[in-house]
Amino acid sequence: MQTDDLEEQGFLAGYDEKAYSRPLYSVDGALFTFHESMLKVLLVQRSNHPHRGKWALPGGYVDLEIDTDIDATMLRKLVEKTRVAPGYLEQLGTYGNQLRDPRGWSVTTCYTALIAHQRCEKGINAVADAKWWPLDDVNRLDLAFDHAQLINDARERLKQKALYSIVPAFALPEQFTLPELQQLHEALIGKTLQKKSFRRRIEQADLLIDTGDKRSEGGRPASLYRMKAESGSFNFVRNLEG
Amino acid sequence: MQTDDLEEQGFLAGYDEKAYSRPLYSVDGALFTFHESMLKVLLVQRSNHPHRGKWALPGGYVDLEIDTDIDATMLRKLVEKTRVAPGYLEQLGTYGNQLRDPRGWSVTTCYTALIAHQRCEKGINAVADAKWWPLDDVNRLDLAFDHAQLINDARERLKQKALYSIVPAFALPEQFTLPELQQLHEALIGKTLQKKSFRRRIEQADLLIDTGDKRSEGGRPASLYRMKAESGSFNFVRNLEG
DNA sequence: TAAATAGTGTCTCTCAGACAATATACG
DNA sequence: CGTATATTGTCTGAGAGACACTATTTA
Numbered sequence: 001m002q003t004d005d006l007e008e009q010g011f012l013a014g015y016d017e018k019a020y021s022r023p024l025y026s027v028d029g030a031l032f033t034f035h036e037s038m039l040k041v042l043l044v045q046r047s048n049h050p051h052r053g054k055w056a057l058p059g060g061y062v063d064l065e066i067d068t069d070i071d072a073t074m075l076r077k078l079v080e081k082t083r084v085a086p087g088y089l090e091q092l093g094t095y096g097n098q099l100r101d102p103r104g105w106s107v108t109t110c111y112t113a114l115i116a117h118q119r120c121e122k123g124i125n126a127v128a129d130a131k132w133w134p135l136d137d138v139n140r141l142d143l144a145f146d147h148a149q150l151i152n153d154a155r156e157r158l159k160q161k162a163l164y165s166i167v168p169a170f171a172l173p174e175q176f177t178l179p180e181l182q183q184l185h186e187a188l189i190g191k192t193l194q195k196k197s198f199r200r201r202i203e204q205a206d207l208l209i210d211t212g213d214k215r216s217e218g219g220r221p222a223s224l225y226r227m228k229a230e231s232g233s234f235n236f237v238r239n240l241e242g
Numbered sequence: 243m244q245t246d247d248l249e250e251q252g253f254l255a256g257y258d259e260k261a262y263s264r265p266l267y268s269v270d271g272a273l274f275t276f277h278e279s280m281l282k283v284l285l286v287q288r289s290n291h292p293h294r295g296k297w298a299l300p301g302g303y304v305d306l307e308i309d310t311d312i313d314a315t316m317l318r319k320l321v322e323k324t325r326v327a328p329g330y331l332e333q334l335g336t337y338g339n340q341l342r343d344p345r346g347w348s349v350t351t352c353y354t355a356l357i358a359h360q361r362c363e364k365g366i367n368a369v370a371d372a373k374w375w376p377l378d379d380v381n382r383l384d385l386a387f388d389h390a391q392l393i394n395d396a397r398e399r400l401k402q403k404a405l406y407s408i409v410p411a412f413a414l415p416e417q418f419t420l421p422e423l424q425q426l427h428e429a430l431i432g433k434t435l436q437k438k439s440f441r442r443r444i445e446q447a448d449l450l451i452d453t454g455d456k457r458s459e460g461g462r463p464a465s466l467y468r469m470k471a472e473s474g475s476f477n478f479v480r481n482l483e484g
Numbered sequence: 485t486a487a488a489t490a491g492t493g494t495c496t497c498t499c500a501g502a503c504a505a506t507a508t509a510c511g
Numbered sequence: 512c513g514t515a516t517a518t519t520g521t522c523t524g525a526g527a528g529a530c531a532c533t534a535t536t537t538a
Contacts, residue, residue, distance in 0.1 A: 023304050025267050025338075025349055062265050062338070064347045069339035094336045094351045096267075096304070097311035105306045107267055109336045109349075179490070196492075197527050204526085219489025220535040238499095238526065239479045421517070438519075439500050446499085461516025462508040480499065480526095 023096060024106040027074045028059030028147065030154035031086060033132065034171040034184045035117035040132040041151055043143075044081060047129060050102045051144035057151070058130070059108065074111045081130045083123025086113040088170035088232065092154050100146045108145075112154040114170035155188070162188040163239040166207055169227055177215055177222035178202070185240075193240060207231040265338060266348040269316045270301030270389065272396035273328060275374065276413040276426045277359035282374040283393055285385075286323060289371060292344045293386035299393070300372070301350065316353045323372045325365025330356040330412035330474065334396050342388045350387075354396040356412035397430070404430040405481040408449055411469055417453055419464035420444070427482075435482060449473040 031042040043055040058081045060073070067073040071089070078086055089111055096107030117132070124130050133141070138151060161167040162185040169181055182198050202208060207228060214221035273284040285297040300323045302315070309315040313331065320328055331353055338349030359374070366372050375383070380393060403409045404427040411423055424440050444450060449470060456463035 021306055022264075023267055023306065025265055062347065062349075064263055064265065064340075067340075070336065070349060073338075091335055093333055094312065096315075096351070098306075098309075105304065107304075107312060107349075107351075109338070109351075177490085194528055194530085195490085196494095196529085199491075201526075214536095216536065217489065218537070219487080220491075222490055236526095237481045237484070240527075242479070419517090436501055436503085437517085438502080438521095441518080443499075456509095458509065459516065460510070461514080462510095462518080464517055482500075 022105075024061075024101060024103060026059055026061050026106070026108045027070055027077065027111065028057040028108050028150060029074050029078050029089075029111045029113050030057055030092070030151050031078060031082070031113040031115060032135075032154070032158065032171055033115055033117040033120075034168075034180075034187070035132065037183060037187075039135040039155075039171075039184075039187050040117075041135055041138060042081065042124070043131060043133050043138070043141075045129045045131075046144055054144040055133070055141050056144035057110075057147045070109055074109075074113075078113060081124065081127050082115065082120035083126065084115070084120050086115040086170075087119075088112075088114040088167060092150070092157055095146060095150065108150075110150045110154065112157055114168070116171070116173040118173055159188045159190070163242055164236045165234060166202060166227070166231060170232065175211055175213070175224045175226050177217075177224055178208075179217075179222055189240070189242070191241075197240065201236055205234060205236065207234060264347075266303075266343060266345060268301055268303050268348070268350045269312055269319065269353065270299040270350050270392060271316050271320050271331075271353045271355050272299055272334070272393050273320060273324070273355040273357060274377075274396070274400065274413055275357055275359045275362075276410075276422075276429070277374065279425060279429075281377040281397075281413075281426075281429050282359075283377055283380060284323065284366070285373060285375050285380070285383075287371045287373075288386055296386040297373075297375070297383050297389075298386035299352075299389045312351055316351075316355075320355060323366065323369050324357065324362035325368065326357070326362050328355040328357040328412075329361075330354075330409060334392070334399055337388060337392065350392075352392045352396065354399055356410070358413070358415040360415055401430045401432070405484060406478045407474075407476060408444060408469070409474060412474065417455065417466040417468050419457055419459075419466055420450075421459075421464055431482070431484075433483075439482065443478055447476060447478065449476060 033040050042058060044058045046052050046054055046056050058077050060077050062070065062073045067076065074089065075085060092110045092112045094107060094109045098105050100106055124132065135155065158168060166181065168184050168188060169176065171184060172180060178199055182193060182195060186192055208225035209228060211224045211226055213224040215224055275282050284300060286300045288294050288296055288298050300319050302319050304312065304315045309318065316331065317327060334352040334354045336349060336351045340347050342348055366374065377397065400410060408423065410426050410430060411418065413426060414422060420441055424435060424437060428434055450467035451470060453466045453468060455466040457466055
């Protein structure tokens with residue numbers, strides 16, 4: 001063992017990390033919010049080749065000196081565009097092949113992230129090339145790389161989460177109403193939900209805190225709630241209708 | 243646009259893909275099977291530094307010439323050890339940080355895979371360094387890199403799948419009995435299940451084909467089934483007790 | 485008052501849990 | 512027959528779907 005350790009030292013010293021040809025590696029983030037009754041995704045207009053001028057997901061390369069892990073890389077890249085950390089961040093999947101980048105073999109790990117629109121409104125306005133796009137309009141854009149697929153996959157994942165969790169609530173302000181949350185879930189799922197069912201399961205699982213405040217929307221005022229800390233990781237045992 | 247295309251050509255020609263320092267990228271596969279009433283995972287004894295001599299998940303680097311995408315890399319690496327393609331292969335997640343590999347910043351995409359023991363028994367015996375390990379024994383091994391964590395995460399994912407799908411059936415031979423499948427799910431979930439509930443939902447969803455054959459295990463013979471093609475992607479709307 | 489929005493009552497239906505009962509092998 | 516394993520019958524309860532109903536605001 002001791003011998004092996006010494007041997008390993010020598011091996012590491014002689015190891016040239018650029019000696020082998022290997023794929024480009026990056027991270028990309030599909031950051032969503034819910035604003036003006038619409039799902040929106042944050043896009044950045046590319047200033048460099050390849051795909052200069054096209055809209056793309058925020059992302060980039062690992063900084064070997066600064067980043068401790070790939071989550072840190074993703075956070076750094078998102079904060080560059082929004083000035084704040086997203087309320088929710090989860091790995092979606094990794095896409096790697098010969099063709100997705102004209103520079104050659106490349107791999108990207110895509111994240112799904114959620115944030116309240118108000119929390120990053122100022123930050124985004126301070127960044128010239130970043131903009132919230134309504135998801136329905138994004139289909140008509142010619143996005144860079146395979147980012148159209150990444151966005152679709154992220155949205156599909158969020159749709160599933162809407163069926164068995166209240167994770168989408170991270171796309172709302174800290175305080176929100178139940179009709180607001182239901183509207184968001186309906187936008188993700190693509191169909192209307194029974195308000196009784198929607199409310200019953202959230203109440204039963206005791207996921208929200210009633211702040212006591214109300215917000216009026218033209219009719220009876222709705223109660224304002226905020227999430228409990230643990231509610232982001234709660235899953236219902238039974239799905240809503242898919 | 244035409245101008246931009248020409249400009250992009252020049253950019254690509256001048257691009258040196260080794261110019262930037264970037265992390266090592268690899269894939270690893272947690273390949274499981276169910277044999278002798280035990281969950282087992284395929285491990286490979288490392289012949290090279292780092293961690294020479296330790297047991298590790300099968301995996302390796304992308305071959306930029308041969309592999310079209312990272313799934314192909316993973317398949318190639320698994321087939322090297324088993325001589326056959328696994329019945330089920332799904333991305334688990336990507337692990338990248340400064341410390342997981344002593345050579346420096348490295349990223350690995352881990353897959354969860356399932357195969358029938360009999361389908362690769364010969365192939366594995368032909369590979370000196372590969373071996374099925376019962377999952378309960380793996381906890382006592384000092385595995386290479388962060389592979390203990392990868393295996394735990396893969397197992398946790400399979401446990402979830404056992405609650406809302408019959409994906410674990412890919413770890414069984416093509417023909418299997420319902421008590422066998424239930425035993426496998428119980429091993430994954432870590433508790434006994436109601437056989438009536440287990441069978442009822444599978445029958446209702448019409449997921450299996452009764453082959454007409456039976457297999458005797460000392461008592462009344464059990465019917466042999468095989469999966470329908472689409473059953474691997476079916477999810478129940480309601481989970482079993484977690 | 486009417487219109488708009490929020491929230492509740494309650495019936496039905498599906499399906500998992502529990503567990504007793506039956507069926508089919510072997511010796 | 513007795514034992515072992517497989518398979519079914521059936522009751523109960525949790526919780527989602529449907530939808531009518533009530534409540535609270537503004538105009």
